[in-house]
Amino acid sequence: MKPPNLSDPFKRRELNLSWNRFTKSLSVAAEDYLAAKKLELTVALSIWQQWLFQLPLRSVVVACIPFIVYLLFYTQYSMLRSISGMDSLIAPNVHLLPRLERTLCFGYLPHRVISSFVNPVFDILAAIPYLIHFPLPALYLVFLIIKHPRSVLKYVWLAGWLNLSAVTIQFIIPTAPPWFADSAVFDSSHRLISSSPNEAAFQRIDALFGMSLFHGIYSRSPVKFGAFPSLHVAWPALIAVFKPPFGTTWAVVHVLWIALAALYSTHHYVVDALGGIALVCLIQYLVNKTNPFVFSHRTIHKRTGLSVCLSGSLSVCLSACLPACLHAC
Numbered sequence: 548m549k550p551p552n553l554s555d556p557f558k559r560r561e562l563n564l565s566w567n568r569f570t571k572s573l574s575v576a577a578e579d580y581l582a583a584k585k586l587e588l589t590v591a592l593s594i595w596q597q598w599l600f601q602l603p604l605r606s607v608v609v610a611c612i613p614f615i616v617y618l619l620f621y622t623q624y625s626m627l628r629s630i631s632g633m634d635s636l637i638a639p640n641v642h643l644l645p646r647l648e649r650t651l652c653f654g655y656l657p658h659r660v661i662s663s664f665v666n667p668v669f670d671i672l673a674a675i676p677y678l679i680h681f682p683l684p685a686l687y688l689v690f691l692i693i694k695h696p697r698s699v700l701k702y703v704w705l706a707g708w709l710n711l712s713a714v715t716i717q718f719i720i721p722t723a724p725p726w727f728a729d730s731a732v733f734d735s736s737h738r739l740i741s742s743s744p745n746e747a748a749f750q751r752i753d754a755l756f757g758m759s760l761f762h763g764i765y766s767r768s769p770v771k772f773g774a775f776p777s778l779h780v781a782w783p784a785l786i787a788v789f790k791p792p793f794g795t796t797w798a799v800v801h802v803l804w805i806a807l808a809a810l811y812s813t814h815h816y817v818v819d820a821l822g823g824i825a826l827v828c829l830i831q832y833l834v835n836k837t838n839p840f841v842f843s844h845r846t847i848h849k850r851t852g853l854s855v856c857l858s859g860s861l862s863v864c865l866s867a868c869l870p871a872c873l874h875a876c
Contacts, residue, residue, distance in 0.1 A: 591693045591694070592693075606700055606839075607700065609704075609839065610700040610701075610703045610704045610707070611703060611707070612707070613704065613707025613708045613710075613711050614703060614706060614707030614710065614711075615707075616707075616711055617707055617710040617711040617714060620711065620714050620715070620718070621710075621714050621769065621770065622769065623769075624714070624718065624769040624770050625769050627718070628718065628721075633718065633719075637719070637720070637721065638721075639721040639722065639723050639771075639772035640720065640721065640722050640723065640772075641723040641727070641728050641731065642728075643720075643722055644722050644723070644725075644728075644774060644775060644816045644818055644819065645725075645728060645816070647816075647818045648816045648817060648818055651817065651818060652817060656725075656816075657810055657816075657817050658725045658810040658811075658813055658815070658816060658817075659725075659729075661807065661810045661811050662748060662810065662811050662812070662813050664811075665748075665751075667751075667755060669811060670748070670749075670751050670752055670755065671752070671755075672808070673748070673749075673807075673808035673811045673812050674749060674752045674761075674808075674812075675808075676779075676783075676801065676804050676805035676808050677749070677761075677779065677805070677808060677812070680779050680782060680805065681764075683782055683783070683786075684706065684782065687702075687786055687792070688702070688703075690792050691790065694790075694792075695790055698789075698790060701834065701838055702789060704834060704838075704839070705785065705789070705830060705831065705834045706785065708830050708833075708834065709778075709781060709785060709826065709827060709830045710778065712826060712830060713773075713776050713778050713781065713823070713826060714770065714773070716775065716776060716826075717770055717772070717773035717775070720775070721772035721773065722772060722773070722774045722775045723772050723774060724747070724772075724774040724813065724814050724815060724816075724819075725747075725774075725813040725814070725815065725816055726742075726743050726747035726748070726812075726813040726814065727742050727743070727771075727772075729743075729813065730742045730743035745762075745765035745766055745768065745771065746761035746762050746764070746765045746766075747812050747813045747814055748811065748812040748813055748814075749761035749765075749812055750762065774814075774815055774816065774819050775816075775818065775819045775822050776819060776822030776823040776825070776826050777806075777809060777814075777815045777819040777820050777822065777823040778823060779805055779808075779809055779814070779815065779823070780802060780805055780806050780809060780815070780819070780820040780823040780824060781823035781824065781826060781827050783798065783801040783802045783805055784802050784823060784824045784827040785827050785831075786798055786801075787799055787801070787802055788827060788828070788831050789831075802824070806820040
């Protein structure tokens with residue numbers, strides 16, 4: 548195929564006209580696409596605003612109570628264990644989870660097998676779902692506000708009870724993660740001499756990129772011995788059984804991905820992941836049986852401007868606090 552002869556004025560004019568038609572069509576298509584997306588966003592925001600104005604303030608406060616209690620419990624975890632005498636009454640259990648793991652996995656510890664395949668590519672693949680874990684609740688809350696506004700309070704209620712139940716289990720039965728059980732050295736009096744850093748295998752990510760991202764995250768966590776149940780696995784599992792944004796298949800893949808990452812990074816055992824999934828199923832079942840946030844147009848009451856402002860503030864504060872405070876493992 549010969550290139551067009553641009554020296555011919557007729558050919559050059561024809562080529563310019565074709566190019567102008569193409570760019571104009573492209574511009575029109577882009578404008579139509581942006582207009583359609585703008586209309587979708589406007590409709591979604593209108594629905595959300597209408598829902599917000601109709602939402603009873605009492606329901607917003609009630610839905611947030613379990614999560615607020617969880618935040619207080621989690622942030623004051625060390626102090627509560629100290630003043631309640633739990634530190635001396637129930638010491639962190641190092642041997643319970645490995646025994647359960649060996650019983651469940653026919654005498655094997657899967658995390659040791661998976662974590663033996665050390666590779667920078669695997670390190671990065673394992674770090675991705677762990678980093679997604681922190682902003683995930685807030686991002687999912689925004690998705691529900693836009694797409695499923697009537698499910699927001701149920702999600703906040705369910706998520707609050709999930710976190711509160713998990714941290715209560717970790718408070719009563721503190722369990723050591725694999726990285727601690729495999730690296731801890733004790734003296735003859737059973738006092739700890741040394742152990743690996745809290746970030747475990749993710750210290751390789753910090754070394755690879757020359758930063759202390761994971762060290763900063765895990766060194767600030769007040770719950771060092773909270774291996775069971777795994778909230779890292781529980782959060783994607785919650786989304787999978789609630790309203791997954793990208794379908795059930797991708798939600799299940801996310802759960803399996805972070806479960807494998809937890810084993811590879813030696814942050815959790817298989818029983819921790821199964822415990823997180825089981826806890827999600829239990830809380831979901833109980834919430835479905837006793838869901839107090841079922842609204843109809845006949846039962847929704849008009850609210851004052853102050854109620855609207857307070858409700859909006861609670862929603863914004865919740866979406867801001869979620870990623871910053873969910874560091875429990």
